[in-house]
Amino acid sequence: MEIKNGIMEIKDIIQGRRSIRAYLPDPVSKDQLQSLILEAGIWAPSAGNAQTWRFLVVTDQSLLRKVELVSPGLSGAPPALIVICQDLEESRIKGGTLGPQLLSIADAAMAAQNIMLYAHALGLGTCVIASFHREALQAVLNLPEYLVPIFIVAVGYPKIIPRAPLRKKDVIWINEYR
Amino acid sequence: MNTDKEQKSKFNYKQIIDLICYSIVSARNLLQEPKIYGPLRAIEIACRLIDSIPLELQKDSPLLMLREHIEAAKSSVVEGEDSFQRHLDSLVSDVVAILNNRKKEDIK
Numbered sequence: 001m002e003i004k005n006g007i008m009e010i011k012d013i014i015q016g017r018r019s020i021r022a023y024l025p026d027p028v029s030k031d032q033l034q035s036l037i038l039e040a041g042i043w044a045p046s047a048g049n050a051q052t053w054r055f056l057v058v059t060d061q062s063l064l065r066k067v068e069l070v071s072p073g074l075s076g077a078p079p080a081l082i083v084i085c086q087d088l089e090e091s092r093i094k095g096g097t098l099g100p101q102l103l104s105i106a107d108a109a110m111a112a113q114n115i116m117l118y119a120h121a122l123g124l125g126t127c128v129i130a131s132f133h134r135e136a137l138q139a140v141l142n143l144p145e146y147l148v149p150i151f152i153v154a155v156g157y158p159k160i161i162p163r164a165p166l167r168k169k170d171v172i173w174i175n176e177y178r
Numbered sequence: 179m180n181t182d183k184e185q186k187s188k189f190n191y192k193q194i195i196d197l198i199c200y201s202i203v204s205a206r207n208l209l210q211e212p213k214i215y216g217p218l219r220a221i222e223i224a225c226r227l228i229d230s231i232p233l234e235l236q237k238d239s240p241l242l243m244l245r246e247h248i249e250a251a252k253s254s255v256v257e258g259e260d261s262f263q264r265h266l267d268s269l270v271s272d273v274v275a276i277l278n279n280r281k282k283e284d285i286k
Contacts, residue, residue, distance in 0.1 A: 021252070069196055072204040072219055075252075131211060133203045165256045 013121050018164065020125030021076040023156035028080045028124060033057050033155065037082065040118035044110035047103035050094040053111055054147060056083040066140045071152060073131025078154035082115060083137070084108045089146040108150035115153055125158030193230040197223065217266060218255060221248050240276050247272055 008016075037055045046053070058064050058081040067081060068074050074081075086108055091099035116126040129152040137149050204219040228236070228245045236242055251265035 019256070022249075065196075069199045070203050072200060072207055072215075072222070075222065131207055131215065133207055136203060160253070162253055162256055165258075 008121050013117050015164070017116055017120040018125070018158075018162050019127040020078075020154070020156070020158045020161065021127055022158070022160040023076050023078045023125065023154070024159045025077070025079060026157045027059070028155055028157070030057075030059070032122065032124070033059070033080055033082065036115045036119055036122075036124075036155065040114040041082075041084075041111040044107065044114045046107040046110070047099075048094055050091060050099070050103065050107065052087045052091040052094060052099070052104060053108055054085045054087060055111075056085060056141060056143075056149075057081070058083060058141075063140070067132075067137065067152070070136035070140055071129060071132035073129040074152060074154060076127070076154070076156075076159070078127070078156040080155045082153040082155060083141065083149050084112055084115075084151045084153065085143065085147045085149050087146060088148050104148075105150055112151045112153055119155060123157070124155055125161070127154045128152070129154065190230055190232075193226070197226050197230060200226065214255065214259065214262070217262070218252065221251055221266075221269065224248060225252075240272070240279070244269070244272050244276070 034057075037057075041055060042051070042053070058067060059079065064078075064081060067083075086100075086104035088100045088104060091104040093099075095103045112128050116128060119126045130150075132149065132152060134149060137143075137152075138145070138147070141149070143149070201223055204223070208216055208219065225245060225248045228241045228248075231239075231241065247265070247269055251262065251269055254261045254265045
């Protein structure tokens with residue numbers, strides 16, 4: 001990884017990030033987890049500057065285990081999770097019907113990507129997960145009905161870094177789709 | 179010295195409950211998830227079943243190698259469906275070999 005002036009080039013960060021599915025047991029500090037959210041997550045754009053996202057950090061191992069059991073997509077024993085939720089009531093007020101249907105999901109996705117890129121720049125591994133049972137996760141995390149988990153971002157130090165999957169490049173058209 | 183039967187009774191009850199929970203949530207979620215997640219969840223369950231077997235029974239067991247192969251298969255998903263299928267075929271060969279090496283007294 002090329003490092004200039006103490007930071008990685010943005011292109012290297014984007015292309016170097018991988019979905020990590022095997023983590024070392026080393027804990028991630030509370031400060032690091034908070035910085036992922038405060039220095040990156042909340043700096044993502046949000047539709048109408050709604051900022052209806054809420055971030056629940058899970059580091060308690062017994063709680064993490066419960067989350068894992070209702071989240072089949074979560075694997076590799078990450079030591080920490082950031083559950084990106086949306087306040088759908090506030091989203092409806094700020095974004096109309098489009099708020100809960102689309103904007104809240106898009107906003108959460110952009111926040112997740114910011115978190116993952118910043119984490120990679122800090123030497124952490126991440127994986128974004130949507131494969132969980134929403135109501136079960138709400139129950140395990142004791143969340144109110146209006147606060148809906150959209151994504152889980154697993155965070156930890158990578159044990160195995162997978163190769164980059166091939167990228168399809170024939171996905172661009174200029175001015176006209178043929 | 180513990181008998182094989184006594185050791186088997188030490189199966190981690192909590193792990194089994196966890197596995198039941200994981201299986202049921204997976205079944206529900208798979209209704210709406212990509213098709214390839216199905217085999218992925220199935221081999222993950224196989225992995226967790228192996229982990230629920232007490233270490234003393236896993237010793238010298240072909241299941242340890244099988245577990246390694248399952249991990250490799252899980253990783254192969256990102257390489258595409260063909261690669262994943264090859265790994266799954268190889269896992270099938272592994273379990274068939276385990277079945278064929280079973281002692282007669284175990285087949286009851």
